[in-house]
Amino acid sequence: MATPVVTKTAWKLQEIVAHASNVSSLVLGKASGRLLATGGDDCRVNLWSINKPNCIMSLTGHTSPVESVRLNTPEELIVAGSQSGSIRVWDLEAAKILRTLMGHKANICSLDFHPYGEFVASGSQDTNIKLWDIRRKGCVFRYRGHSQAVRCLRFSPDGKWLASAADDHTVKLWDLTAGKMMSEFPGHTGPVNVVEFHPNEYLLASGSSDRTIRFWDLEKFQVVSCIEGEPGPVRSVLFNPDGCCLYSGCQDSLRVYGWEPERCFDVVLVNWGKVADLAICNDQLIGVAFSQSSVSSYVVDLTRVTRTGTVAPDPMQDSRPPAQQPPHPSAPLRRIYERPSATGSEPQRVKQNSESERRSPSSEDDRDERESRAEIQNAEDYNEIFQPKNSISRTPPRRSEPFPAPPEDDMATAKEAAKPSPATDVQFPVPKLEVLSRPPVVTSTPAPKAESPIIPATRNEPIGLKASDFLPAVKIPQQAELVDEDAMSQIRKGHDTMCVVLTSRHKNLDTVRAVWTTGDIKTSVDSAVAINDLSVVVDLLNIVNQKASLWKLDLCTTVLPQIEKLLQSKYESYVQTGCTSLKLILQRFLPLITDILAAPPTVGVDISREERLHKCRVCYKQLRSISGLVKSKSGLSGRHGSAFRELHLLMASLD
Template sequence: MATPVVTKTAWQLQEIVAHASNVSSLVLGKASGRLLATGGDDCRVNLWSINKPNCIMSLTGHTSPVESVRLNTPEELIVAGSQSGSIRVWDLEAAKILRTLMGHKANVCSLDFHPYGEFVASGSQDTNIKLWDIRRKGCVFRYKGHSQAVRCLRFSPDGKWLASAADDHTVKLWDLTAGKMMYEFPGHTGPVNVVEFHPNEYLLASGSSDRTIRFWDLEKFQVVSCIEGEPGPVRSVLFNPDGCCLYSGCQDSLRVYGWEPERCFDVVLVNWGKVADLAICNDQLIGVAFSQSNVSSYVVDLTRVTRTGTVTQDPVQASQPLTQQTPNPGVSLRRIYERPSTTCSKPQRVKHNSESERRSPSSEDDRDERESRAEIQNAEDYNEIFQPKNSISRTPPRRSEPFPAPPEDDAATVKETSKPSPAMDVQLPVPNLEVPARPSVMTSTPAPKGEPAIIPATRNEPIGLKASDFLPAVKVPQQAELVDEDAMSQIRKGHDTMFVVLTSRHKNLDTVRAVWTTGDIKTSVDSAVAINDLSVVVDLLNIVNQKASLWKLDLCTTVLPQIEKLLQSKYESYVQTGCTSLKLILQRFLPLITDILAAPPSVGVDISREERLHKCRLCFKQLKSISGLVKSKSGLSGRHGSAFRELHLLMASLD
């Protein structure tokens, strides 16, 4: 009689070199458990298929180390936050950058996708939580309340709440539609590293560096139970899909817990060190850990995890695997989340009509998105994972098979499975990587016609929020094609008004140009100011700024009041021109102005000196007036924020 082969409960799948420098973050796709995203100090985000040695795709664009990454539920989008505070969203199926979001002033430590709406939440070391609408590239809301870095964010299964965990030892629950904090859960005595919602009930779990896991009732807002004695800081927890237990990735072990009452069902030894993320697929738990530039993946067979240590009196149930057990009917369930019947995935290009959204995208965002790319490293694996799927089967069938376990007594198999694979050195050539596009297998799907352009809101400015935004979009019948007359009418709408505006501007510029040809720059600027049209002043300053030698002290007295108006303009091009002109004035004339004003009074009458002194006093007064405005805007983020900070430093001598 042959001896049956006993397989392992847990084993290592593989170890790969994930980045050219240290790995700083990683995440597993929760739907398949097969997709892995890693972020590194090399400023890249790399995608991998679990148990395959080669990188599928490398995403570039960040200019500082990637601090956090997150995949959306259908595994079609990925978001990454960097040390500089910038956030980028990539469309994995189209292999291209989708959005660049700017607004945080420090490291982005945590990210999460909304389960139904097209939103991303981000938590930062600047203590702020921001909610972003990735369709309109705008910040919907900023949640302030934490006093230290926000380490983890999770949306509730129904998409109505957001839970946050931070280094200030607190867990907070936020109401998305009301835009305010619902409750703060105290109790942890160390930084809180992770929070997870129960998949069905109003229950929240939080793990902390104080080596405890706490369970919170979201109806009564009180602690349900507390599990103590973890072997180290709690960094990763995951509820079983049916909600029967909680898995905790501890140092070199997996622990399985219940919470009513609190107890440990099982402990599985896994040599994974500090595991960073967990996912479940096909009764297998996948865990991933990283050390320096290496990433390791491990598997735990959940069918072999039993209820040892439980308080149940039934010895048969105690020996059953957790995956085969039924919920205890004696425990009353809490309120169940009400989920919509459908879900949203990728952002749809929609047209918005609110006045706050009729603004042009900033050129800095455009530049960031041009410089961000998705480079396909392995076309075969890319096509296998991201080829077009139908609504019934999101992933190819062969990817849904469980990972085979190596025999316990076959050491060679285990060693071969965990053999490192230098994936960064293997790059298959893919044509036309400079212009990221779908592979040839995907180009057969025609692009939708008549797709309206996105009109994003001003960066980081709240753009409004409705409860309906957090529910799946309702499909509306497509509009019939416009007939030629209607189409022409739509095109010509507003044409007459714009024609009048541009004609008037051209006439005013002709007037200024006529004076300019005489060679009197001061009179040209005076005439532009007299027209009382800032657009003409901007056009003229854009010319003068190109030749610093044209600037004179008497020109400054005329231009400085106009610069103050430009710096307060809602148009980015006006602000940019104002900053450039002010910088030229400060560099060329501020030392001269301060020296003349500090000089002792002259003996006798010197008309030219008195005129120069009068101009310097006038310029100094105008610069003092502008300095307050510059100081107030120096805290802005993005390119204009850095320009105002530079101007603020140049104007320090005014104080």
């Protein structure tokens, strides 16, 4: 009798070298599940067709590493944000740059396309969220409220709301038309990495580094349930297209969850490490992960995965008792999104309520767009996927075909990949409590012993010292490996570039130190300025700022122009050093400068007094130049805002 061929539930599709340097971000096209975009430290955005080895298109123009990428729903546009805060939008069908958007002051951490109007939302490490009209290059709204980097943005399916997740442990919901926050969802005890709207109902899911997934009711604005005990930080979640369950891409596994009540339907072991994005097409879930310059793709056959409380018959067994599962509700429990009738229409109220933050295109933007290119690397795959406008495709695209599953080599493994036995099919309902315990897990593969439910009880409690803090920590090998892997990944990222920068900086500081040893502070500062490296000036000022007696009037004439540059820097430490130095100068020398300039002229020639008067005039002119900059920044929020307001008060006598 012939042995039946058994296929795998999950398998690795391929691994490619996506960039010349480290991959820093990636995203899957959610409509097809077959288009992959990657961003790298080489400042490029590359496009790939899943399961094909060659790059389809390479997008250039960014001058710093690409930190975030996002495809729109029809997969015709792509937006990429860089480490410097710039955003570029490309038209993939026309193979050209569409827009360059400037305005953020730090890394772009998150992006999303509006589902209907031609808008893009961006979240940054500068804590701001901006809504852009990509037709006019304009910023429509700026949303303020987060206190740390905004890690994820998602528009609601009806296009009326925007959800944001940030390192400040909060999730916020914004009303796009009113331009204000509707609700804040506290509860996570770690940075929130991802948010996803339910495709139909008023429900929002959020995943955090505190190893929990929370579900939020968007009518009552309260928590519905909480999944605890994830193997590691939650980085990627995705609702099933019909909304029956939520998939969580965990470390080396896919978990399938329900939320009312909270429970785990299935666990599928997938050796994908830290999966970065998920997409679904043809009952297959595609997961992608990256490590250094490589990107790997994986497939999970969802027809072999339990997705609701009702378990499908097992093809490996002739008969089995029905599982005692709560029936899946036939009707949604809450309100359903009302989508616009015409997908091309945009919400009119957004246009009417737009703030006056738009800016006209500048020549610098035009130059950026001329220098940004879309280079087609593989014309055959490009024509198949994008089918350029005004052309007729002779053959239908093949991207919708399911990926064939490889035959199972080991029958023992096949049995492990099969559906759970009747004993493990029974779901144990978990009561909904405000403080929720880890839900029972029903696995489609036997869980390794390392995943036994030994979870520290203090994981989600407020940080504070307890008796257990003074005892040796219990070492869990799997968690230790995860931490080591995260640490090594961060160390490797940009290591070579940083070594070059630090070597150059060390050489410049040696030059300055050689002059410093002679005791001539003024000449040391002059040599640092002559090197034309602000990092060296900052290092030197940090030393001089510690001893006020080192400051002299002639030193101020050299330092003040550098302070003006520091106050305009995108680096927080540079701005802080500039504020400290300017405060010292104002407190120590401004009264002297104003008194000398106001004093009546003396009779006769006094060379030393003339020199001092000249220095005071130079300093006064420089301070007047800086005062406008300080005044413009005094309205900022946070620590820098208060520092600039203090400087503005100290400089009041200049007016």
